[in-house]
Amino acid sequence: MDAGDEGRQQLDAVSILNARQTLIGYLGRAGLFAGDAEELVRIVEAGAVALAHEEVGAPGRDAPRDRGEPYAAGWLDGARAVTGELGELAEGALREALTAVPAAPAGPPPPVRTMEVERARVAIVPLYLSFTEVSDLDPEVSEQVLVAVLATMDPRQRAGYAGRLAEFTSGHRARLERLYARYGPASPTAIHGRYSLLHSPTSIAVLERLWAAPGPLEAEWDTGELPPAWLEGLRRGWEEAGA
Incomplete structure (x- = not known):
């Protein structure tokens, strides 16, 4: 040879x-x-x-x-x-x-698995850091937030969620840049409770769901007993960044 x-x-x-x-x-x-x-x-x-x-x-x-x-x-x-x-x-x-991902059932989506949460976590961190910096004020509720986000999707949608997030951030980059500049970790409103979730990479996932499926997200947010002010703060900031 x-x-x-x-x-x-x-x-x-x-x-x-x-x-x-x-x-x-x-x-x-x-x-x-x-x-x-x-x-x-x-x-x-x-x-x-x-x-x-x-x-x-x-x-x-x-x-x-x-x-x-x-x-x-x-x-x-x-x-x-x-x-x-x-x-x-x-x-x-x-x-x-x-075939390893169950087809969408007729009823509500199955419970969110740990692996699905970890896949989402891996996807959101680099996207978040493309808009802002690491924050010391990141709320310690990342898993609960991601569970609420992923519970709005069936297993096949969860499997392709990383690609959906990439498309969302690519399609709304300018608006996201304005949002994080105004309310993110380096902004003058960095410690305002309403915008606390913008200190967490999970905010990318929540924003995508607010844009794509606001109703189901609100229902899962209530089920998870997450602070309503966080969701309202993201909604308000998103609207203002788009103006």
């Missing part, structure tokens, strides 16, 4: 499966239930295939211009075939990943 072949060699299926099971084992020893660990790994696997499909189909991957038209036509046909096949694999991987 020459150096080029050695550099191109790939992991075999047995080694990949071994690595997968090792990861699930580590997650289990860290306290994650086996089903939750399997779900996380499947979502990561599906995401890897989806991102590969997006990369292969990205614009700018044209045939070399100095090879002539027949070469370019063959290149295009091959690219379409590969992209189509990879797209089908991506869709299949996503369907397989979501």
